[in-house]
Amino acid sequence: MADAANPAEPPRKRKRVTIADIAERAGVTSGAVSLAVNGKPGVSDATRARILDVARELRWRPSHAAQTLMGKNSEAVGLVLARPAEVIGEEIFFSKFIAGVQSTLSGRGYSLLLQMAEDAAAEAAIHQAWILDGRVDGILVLDPRIDDPRIAALAGMDHPTIVVGGQVDRDSIRSVHVDNGGAMGLIMDHLHGLGHDRIAYVTGDQAFRHISERMDAFSQFCVDHGVWGQSLAGNFDPAQAREATARLAGAPRPPTAIVFDSEVMAIAGMSTLASLGLRVPADVSVLSWEDSTTCQVLHPTVTALSRDAVSLGRTAAAEILQLIAGQPVQQEPVVARVIHRESTAAPDRDRGPA
Amino acid sequence: MADAANPAEPPRKRKRVTIADIAERAGVTSGAVSLAVNGKPGVSDATRARILDVARELRWRPSHAAQTLMGKNSEAVGLVLARPAEVIGEEIFFSKFIAGVQSTLSGRGYSLLLQMAEDAAAEAAIHQAWILDGRVDGILVLDPRIDDPRIAALAGMDHPTIVVGGQVDRDSIRSVHVDNGGAMGLIMDHLHGLGHDRIAYVTGDQAFRHISERMDAFSQFCVDHGVWGQSLAGNFDPAQAREATARLAGAPRPPTAIVFDSEVMAIAGMSTLASLGLRVPADVSVLSWEDSTTCQVLHPTVTALSRDAVSLGRTAAAEILQLIAGQPVQQEPVVARVIHRESTAAPDRDRGPA
DNA sequence: CTGAAAGCGCTTACAG
DNA sequence: CTGAAAGCGCTTACAG
Numbered sequence: 001m002a003d004a005a006n007p008a009e010p011p012r013k014r015k016r017v018t019i020a021d022i023a024e025r026a027g028v029t030s031g032a033v034s035l036a037v038n039g040k041p042g043v044s045d046a047t048r049a050r051i052l053d054v055a056r057e058l059r060w061r062p063s064h065a066a067q068t069l070m071g072k073n074s075e076a077v078g079l080v081l082a083r084p085a086e087v088i089g090e091e092i093f094f095s096k097f098i099a100g101v102q103s104t105l106s107g108r109g110y111s112l113l114l115q116m117a118e119d120a121a122a123e124a125a126i127h128q129a130w131i132l133d134g135r136v137d138g139i140l141v142l143d144p145r146i147d148d149p150r151i152a153a154l155a156g157m158d159h160p161t162i163v164v165g166g167q168v169d170r171d172s173i174r175s176v177h178v179d180n181g182g183a184m185g186l187i188m189d190h191l192h193g194l195g196h197d198r199i200a201y202v203t204g205d206q207a208f209r210h211i212s213e214r215m216d217a218f219s220q221f222c223v224d225h226g227v228w229g230q231s232l233a234g235n236f237d238p239a240q241a242r243e244a245t246a247r248l249a250g251a252p253r254p255p256t257a258i259v260f261d262s263e264v265m266a267i268a269g270m271s272t273l274a275s276l277g278l279r280v281p282a283d284v285s286v287l288s289w290e291d292s293t294t295c296q297v298l299h300p301t302v303t304a305l306s307r308d309a310v311s312l313g314r315t316a317a318a319e320i321l322q323l324i325a326g327q328p329v330q331q332e333p334v335v336a337r338v339i340h341r342e343s344t345a346a347p348d349r350d351r352g353p354a
Numbered sequence: 355m356a357d358a359a360n361p362a363e364p365p366r367k368r369k370r371v372t373i374a375d376i377a378e379r380a381g382v383t384s385g386a387v388s389l390a391v392n393g394k395p396g397v398s399d400a401t402r403a404r405i406l407d408v409a410r411e412l413r414w415r416p417s418h419a420a421q422t423l424m425g426k427n428s429e430a431v432g433l434v435l436a437r438p439a440e441v442i443g444e445e446i447f448f449s450k451f452i453a454g455v456q457s458t459l460s461g462r463g464y465s466l467l468l469q470m471a472e473d474a475a476a477e478a479a480i481h482q483a484w485i486l487d488g489r490v491d492g493i494l495v496l497d498p499r500i501d502d503p504r505i506a507a508l509a510g511m512d513h514p515t516i517v518v519g520g521q522v523d524r525d526s527i528r529s530v531h532v533d534n535g536g537a538m539g540l541i542m543d544h545l546h547g548l549g550h551d552r553i554a555y556v557t558g559d560q561a562f563r564h565i566s567e568r569m570d571a572f573s574q575f576c577v578d579h580g581v582w583g584q585s586l587a588g589n590f591d592p593a594q595a596r597e598a599t600a601r602l603a604g605a606p607r608p609p610t611a612i613v614f615d616s617e618v619m620a621i622a623g624m625s626t627l628a629s630l631g632l633r634v635p636a637d638v639s640v641l642s643w644e645d646s647t648t649c650q651v652l653h654p655t656v657t658a659l660s661r662d663a664v665s666l667g668r669t670a671a672a673e674i675l676q677l678i679a680g681q682p683v684q685q686e687p688v689v690a691r692v693i694h695r696e697s698t699a700a701p702d703r704d705r706g707p708a
Numbered sequence: 709c710t711g712a713a714a715g716c717g718c719t720t721a722c723a724g
Numbered sequence: 725c726t727g728a729a730a731g732c733g734c735t736t737a738c739a740g
Contacts (some may be wrong), residue, residue, distance in 0.1 A: 017697075018488065029711055043710060054505070064487035066733035068419035069716045080688070085457040088449060089664050090647050095442060095449030108581040111489075113430070114466040116456040117729055132370065133418035238647055243735055246541040264647050272653040293444050293592055293618050294648050297625040310443050372717055383727055388719055398725060420717035423732045 018056045026054045068134050069278070077105060077320055078136035083124045085116065087236065090264055092292045093309050097164075100313020101140065108321060110137075120145065122229065124153040138320040144168050144209045146176075160323035164316045166209030174329055176316045180210050183305055183336040185258055186215035187283070187287060190303070190338045192225055195346045196257040196285065201231040202244045202269065204261035214289075218259075234261065238268035241273045245269040249276050256347035257285040263292050266302060269290050270343070281345035291339055300342035307336045371412045380408045391416070422488050430492035431459060431674055432467045433521070436477045439470065441590065444618055446646045447663050451518075454667020455494065462675060464491075473649065474499065478507040485513050492674040498522050498529075498563045514677035518670045520563030528683050530670045535563050537659055537690040541613055541641060544657070544692045546579055548612040549700045550639065556587040556598045556623065558615035568643075572613075588615065593621035599623040603630050603638070610701035611639040617646050620656060624638035637700040645693055654696035661690045 026033070028047060032042055034044040034298040037060075043051070044251050055218040055326055068074055073311040079101070088094045102112055113136055117123040127150065130136045138160035140318050141150055154161045155170045163175035192277055204211050209342075215231055222229030241260060245268070248255055260266035266288030270280055288295055291304035311332050322329045373387040380387070382401060389396040391414075397405070422428055433455070435442055442448045456466055467490055471477040480502065484490045492514035495504055501520075508515045509524045523638050545553055554556035555572050555586040569585055578704030588597040595614060602609055603626070614620035620642030624634055634640050634654055642649055643660035666688050676683045 016733090020733080023416070030733085031712080031735080032710065034712095038735085040735095042709070049566050061374050061486050063423070063733050064489055066716090067424035068731080069734085070421055070735050071719090072734090081453075081456070085453040085664055088456075090445070090450075090451040092446065092449070095446070095452075096444075098449075099435075099439040099442040099470070102442075102470040112468040114452070114456060114468050116460040127417065135418055161450070170582070238651060257427075264651075267648055267651045271653055274653045294610070294621055297592060297618075297621045298652070299625055299628045310439055312719075329461065331711085335550060370717085375732070384718080385720080385728080386726065389726095392719085393720095401725085417717050420732085421719085423734090424719050425732075426718090433722080444720080 006064070016063070017060045018063070019060070020024070020025045021058060022051060022054050022060055025058070026051045042102070064097045068170040071134075073324070074135055075109060075136045076111045076113045076136050077101070077138050077140060077324075078115075078127065079142070080115045080117050080123045080126050081142070082120055088116075090235070092263055092294075093290060096309035097142075097313040097316075100310035100315075101317040103310075104117045104314045104317035104321070107250075110317075110321070110341065113135055120149050124150045127154060128157075131157055134317055137324045138162070140164060140320060145207050146212065148209075152264060161338065162316050162323065163319045164312065166213060168209075173266045174314065174318060174319065174323065174331075176331045177331050178210065178307070178312065178335070179333065180213035181217035181220075181348070183289075183307065185221060186336065186338050187289070187305055188225075188227070189287065190340065191257045192221075192227060192257075192342065194257075194344060196255075196287070197226070197253045198228045198253065198258065199230075199257045200248050200284065201259045202235050202241055202261060202265060203231055204236045204265070206233055214261070227273035228255075230255065234265065236262055236265065238264050241265035241268040242272045245272040246276065249273060251277060256282065257287065257344065259287045259289065261289050262289040263288050263295060263304070264303075266290075266304075267294065268296065270302070280343050282348055285344040285347070288346055295339075295341065303341045303344040304339050305336055306339050307334065356388065362620075365367040370417070372417070373414070375412060376405060376408050376692055378415055380405045380411070387440045387521045400571045423640075425488075427491045428489055429463060429679070430465045430490050431455070431467075431492045431494060431671070431678075432469045432470050432481065432484045433496070434469045434477045434480050435496070436471045436474055439501070442470075445590070446617055446648075447644055447659050451496075451661035451667040454664035454669075455671040456667070458668045458671035463532060464671075464675070468541070470602045474503050481508060482511075485511055490677045494518060494670055500566065502563075502564060514674060516670050516674045516677065518666065522563075528673065528677065528685075530666065530673060531685050531687045532564065532661070532666065533690070534567035534575075534629060535688065536570035537661065539575060540566045540692050541643070541659055542572065542579075542581070544694065545611045545613075545639065545641065545698065546575075546610075548639070548698060550609075551580070552607065552609045553584075553603050553611045553613065554609035555583065555613045556595055556602075556615060556619060557585055557588050558590045558619070559661060560587055568615070575592065582609075584609065588619065590616055590619065592618050595619035595622040596626045600625040600630065603632060605625060609638065610696065611641065613641045614645065615643050617642050617644040617649060617656075617658070620644075620658075621652065624652070624656070630644075632695050639698040639701070641692070641698055647693065649693075652697075657695045657698040658693050659690055660693050661688065 019030045022033045023030040032043050035047040106247040141163045143165040144163050155172050161173050170173050234240050235296040260269050288302050295302035295304045319329050376387045378382040386397050390402040418617045495517045497519040498517050509526050515527050521527050588594050614623050625642050642656050642658040645660040649656035649658045673683050
């Protein structure tokens with residue numbers, strides 16, 4: 001088909017076209033071709049124009065491998081996901097984040113090199129290999145843990161690295177500024193402002209830095225505002241969220257509002273409440289830490305913290321690109337806000353049956 | 355920290371260790387080192403052992419760039435996504451598929467090279483660049499369209515390619531066998547078996563091959579079984595799905611069951627039905643083409659076609675790996691099944707108020 | 709401004 | 725079995 005459209009096309013089989021081919025055709029040396037195509041001084045304008053013409057005519061493309069061998073950037077950013085495939089498939093955060101990263105990267109001609117690993121140690125090994133191979137110009141690290149081996153390893157390699165999802169106490173490593181504590185403050189302001197003073201928080205995996213930051217802010221707020229607050233340790237598993245919700249609902253003095261650490265957990269929690277005959281928000285308000293279309297279309301619609309994972313990805317990508325370019329990183333803080341929907345309302349303690 | 359743990363470690367700055375370093379240390383030529391580390395004949399066992407020891411001691415790793423220059427495989431598979439970041443972030447299919455691909459690839463030491471593109475033409479350009487650069491050993495193409503430019507371009511390059519999401523009429527290109535028609539048959543069997551004979555189908559973008567395959571099977575079934583069937587063209591947009599649902603619900607003789615082409619569309623549709631005061635499944639049954647945790651925890655839970663995007667990704671990855679290895683591709687068909695949940699039930703035409 | 713050459717790190721014939 | 729050399733496709737000093 002392509003051939004039919006352009007019948008004069010030469011039989012393009014095997015044999016890649018190299019700068020040597022261009023040099024021969026243009027009657028110069030390959031060194032001159034290199035200077036010409038790279039826009040470096042050293043060839044006359046006339047020669048340069050001729051060389052460029054031939055290059056275009058021959059449909060030449062630089063050999064990425066050869067350029068990498070010479071130390072050129074690989075134009076790729078690496079990201080390894082150390083979670084089971086099932087979790088990555090369920091949590092909307094990952095696809096949003098990756099989509100955001102991609103949209104910025106692709107605009108600059110960069111690709112994302114993606115790999116999955118069993119655990120943080122395996123992830124660190126992949127990082128090492130990628131860096132030594134020059135396969136990536138920079139690395140994105142997701143969700144730092146307390147005493148994260150990946151951070152320790154990367155800190156020693158001085159390679160562009162951006163950590164996403166929590167602060168890191170190393171000078172050599174930058175992190176996308178996500179203010180988890182501040183976001184939790186917004187959530188608590190929202191609920192407390194509605195009149196809630198018995199609030200529960202069903203958390204994700206507490207080994208993650210970002211989760212512990214949220215928990216700290218949660219406790220802090222409760223202490224400061226005289227709110228009864230209870231965190232229940234979870235692990236992002238919906239079954240576990242359901243169990244925690246049932247336990248909370250069955251308590252002598254149940255909370256009037258529950259904050260869930262992910263969309264999937266929030267939905268699971270709401271479904272549990274419904275099956276227990278509890279109404280949202282009349283009996284208990286629900287808030288999801290992560291927004292999605294599902295939150296918008298559920299019945300009732302779900303109040304959510306919009307971290308906007310897509311723009312978080314965009315920001316992370318922009319920062320790693322700045323780091324790679326050797327520019328100072330302009331940390332644009334990722335804005336989070338509470339999107340107020342139907343699942344949160346003032347508690348109706350004293351009201352009779354609707 | 356790493357240094358503290360291993361104080362004898364040499365100052366590992368700059369300068370990568372090459373086979374020349376190994377050769378010098380082991381008292382052989384670099385050619386011998388190459389043979390030794392690659393397990394090729396040409397060196398005595400004693401020499402080989404000595405060389406391997408030195409390589410290990412020096413923590414040598416082959417230069418990926420140099421090997422690629424010599425024509426070695428890149429150990430990466432390419433996938434470009436030609437959809438807006440927002441869509442990719444919302445549709446659970448993508449993250450599941452990518453997670454599945456990854457889990458198989460990572461097990462074999464392969465990475466996924468990912469990029470986003472504006473449209474199919476831009477995607478084809480990225481494919482060309484990747485192939486010419488030797489950056490990927492194989493390419494995965496998602497959701498072929500009618501007269502897809504990507505397929506036309508790839509067909510001419512004889513490079514390992516696997517198409518996912520629809521059949522393709524080219525001998526040189528293999529596709530993961532997803533039986534869209536058969537799956538639609540399962541859905542219709544399910545609904546018809548429950549007693550529905552007025553069924554609507556709100557579709558995704560009809561320019562996609564897999565959607566048109568589903569539509570054909572839908573029409574076919576309706577004709578064969580005397581079912582009143584109506585497809586409404588959509589484009590995966592939840593707002594559009596809501597509108598289509600409202601139109602269907604407001605019809606003089608509304609359907610008793612609606613099939614939606616994606617999870618997001620199904621949820622949007624259900625929310626519309628609820629806001630119109632229609633009960634699911636009492637007034638209308640709803641079925642989603644794509645399963646997810648959300649389908650399991652919604653109220654009512656949603657009957658869904660489980661294509662199992664994760665295993666679809668695994669299968670696609672396994673097939674591209676076989677193609678790369680030059681092995682015959684064993685097409686394991688991807689099994690789809692209808693997971694019956696609360697959102698579908700027998701139509702209650704004649705029944706009075708509950 | 710241009711030419712000739714060395715080198716990036718590896719692999720692979722080709723002689724000894 | 726081993727050594728010496730050419731070559732993959734490019735870049736970059738270094739002479740003219």
